[in-house]
Amino acid sequence: MLLTGTSVVSCAQVKEYQKSRINDSEMVLANRKVEKTEMSAQSYREGASGANGGKTGGGCGCN
Amino acid sequence: MRKICLTVVGIYLMMINAYSQTSANDSSLYKPQKLKLDEVNIVSSYYNQTADKSAVMGGRTDSKGIGNVTDLANGIDIKFVSWDKKQRKNAFSAGLGIDYHTAASQAYIDTNGKARNNGMRIYPTFDWSIVNTKKGTEFGLGLYYSAEHNYYHSLGLNTSFSKKTKSNGEFGMKLIGYFDNIKMIKPSEFSTVDSSTTNSTPTDSVVYVTTASGRTTAIIYQNGQVVSKSRTGLPSKPRDTYTAEFSFDQVINTRMQASIVMDIVYQSGYLGLPFHRVYFNDGKDTVENLPSQRFKLPIGFRLNYFLGDNIILRGYYRFYIDNWGLKSHTASLEVPVKITPFFSLSPFYRYYVQTAVKYFAPYEAHTANEQYYTSNYALAAFSSHSFGLGIRLAPPNGVLMKSLSVLELRYAHYSQTTNLAADVISLNLKFR
Numbered sequence: 001m002l003l004t005g006t007s008v009v010s011c012a013q014v015k016e017y018q019k020s021r022i023n024d025s026e027m028v029l030a031n032r033k034v035e036k037t038e039m040s041a042q043s044y045r046e047g048a049s050g051a052n053g054g055k056t057g058g059g060c061g062c063n
Numbered sequence: 064m065r066k067i068c069l070t071v072v073g074i075y076l077m078m079i080n081a082y083s084q085t086s087a088n089d090s091s092l093y094k095p096q097k098l099k100l101d102e103v104n105i106v107s108s109y110y111n112q113t114a115d116k117s118a119v120m121g122g123r124t125d126s127k128g129i130g131n132v133t134d135l136a137n138g139i140d141i142k143f144v145s146w147d148k149k150q151r152k153n154a155f156s157a158g159l160g161i162d163y164h165t166a167a168s169q170a171y172i173d174t175n176g177k178a179r180n181n182g183m184r185i186y187p188t189f190d191w192s193i194v195n196t197k198k199g200t201e202f203g204l205g206l207y208y209s210a211e212h213n214y215y216h217s218l219g220l221n222t223s224f225s226k227k228t229k230s231n232g233e234f235g236m237k238l239i240g241y242f243d244n245i246k247m248i249k250p251s252e253f254s255t256v257d258s259s260t261t262n263s264t265p266t267d268s269v270v271y272v273t274t275a276s277g278r279t280t281a282i283i284y285q286n287g288q289v290v291s292k293s294r295t296g297l298p299s300k301p302r303d304t305y306t307a308e309f310s311f312d313q314v315i316n317t318r319m320q321a322s323i324v325m326d327i328v329y330q331s332g333y334l335g336l337p338f339h340r341v342y343f344n345d346g347k348d349t350v351e352n353l354p355s356q357r358f359k360l361p362i363g364f365r366l367n368y369f370l371g372d373n374i375i376l377r378g379y380y381r382f383y384i385d386n387w388g389l390k391s392h393t394a395s396l397e398v399p400v401k402i403t404p405f406f407s408l409s410p411f412y413r414y415y416v417q418t419a420v421k422y423f424a425p426y427e428a429h430t431a432n433e434q435y436y437t438s439n440y441a442l443a444a445f446s447s448h449s450f451g452l453g454i455r456l457a458p459p460n461g462v463l464m465k466s467l468s469v470l471e472l473r474y475a476h477y478s479q480t481t482n483l484a485a486d487v488i489s490l491n492l493k494f495r
Contacts, residue, residue: 033104047389050361051324051325052324
């Protein structure tokens with residue numbers, strides 16, 4: 001949280017026309033749809049889950 | 064004098080033309096747009112796992128503890144969008160997933176290994192969201208259902224809200240509830256035997272029998288005689304999961320953006336699985352017994368950086384802790400390399416390490432006087448590595464056809480220090 005807060009304070013003002021790299025499809029701040037089965041397998045085979053857009057424990061016979 | 068007059072006339076004419084332009088903010092020409100198909104995503108995966116120490120056999124390391132799994136997963140998501148009179152974007156998504164699996168350990172729900180070793184999972188989803196681009200807000204609702212391999216049924220509901228900040232940030236919050244029912248299919252040695260085939264018969268009661276094929280029958284006795292038999296009636300127990308998710312995304316500069324996500328999770332109800340065995344140190348076996356409450360707190364950080372003109376660094380770290388004593392760290396790095404603007408290769412690596420829950424012990428290590436016990440190695444102490452490669456094609460004229468806008472293919476190898484190893488290959492097709 002502290003690192004993110006520091007980043008916010010020191011963030012440069014980025015105009016819309018400067019966002020060509022930020023808006024690249026592979027710069028998205030989320031897992032890819034093609035990773036869905038890997039994430040599902042991790043929720044079954046590992047004790048931890050969540051904070052990644054996937055299941056947090058319910059909705060499946062996972063942990 | 065003539066030159067001055069002509070100059071003044073010219074300036075006057077320019078001023079008249081300047082005031083004849085229409086306002087750039089005139090929205091009177093805006094028309095709402097009807098619902099139209101926006102995109103379709105199809106994801107298919109094949110998963111193959113080898114393992115021993117299965118939870119069904121209480122963590123045994125011999126051939127009966129085999130934990131080999133294959134899974135064929137298929138899913139489709141269809142998204143429609145429309146724009147209303149207030150220039151807000153409505154998005155409707157419908158999805159359907161169908162998975163088919165085989166699991167060698169499932170056969171040992173029957174002690175002789177004759178139980179059904181395969182199953183299916185079907186899970187539809189429905190989502191709606193509305194985006195107000197003027198205010199920078201988005202609100203959404205979602206519905207989810209899952210019927211898993213005959214033993215697990217789940218209903219999920221969620222609502223979400225997000226708002227953009229003036230400095231290229233975005234706050235988000237999501238509330239999720241899962242309301243699950245677990246059918247109590249127990250190992251065969253704990254299922255009541257059909258007493259009509261033995262010398263003694265019960266009085267008034269209902270006897271549940273699970274056959275080797277996995278079907279369950281409720282046999283109803285009255286005055287010691289079988290009154291009726293039916294295929295349904297196996298008892299079930301609930302499991303409820305409540306999650307509050309908080310997120311914050313921030314553009315840091317023209318090449319870097321980051322996010323933080325935190326989930327607060329509370330689970331209650333039957334939190335184990337009814338066919339997971341535990342063997343005590345005296346050789347006797349039972350079904351695992353876990354507490355009926357669990358609090359979880361995962362916190363995840365993402366940092367993406369565009370290095371040079373062709374390389375992207377996608378970093379992720381998660382810390383996890385819960386009240387069962389489990390702590391874990393997850394770290395991953397993916398490096399998409401743009402060979403051309405429309406073709407990229409993405410090698411990746413993921414490391415995971417966890418401590419065991421307080422209630423875990425290996426095969427024949429638990430004592431009968433413990434209150435809670437499990438030998439499920441997903442809750443043991445271990446570390447894992449995962450690595451692989453992804454390919455992404457997104458040419459402007461489509462892949463093989465104009466409507467197929469993106470094709471992604473991904474391979475991953477996963478291994479744990481518990482002797483579990485898996486390979487998964489996945490394909491994503493996006494149509495627009």
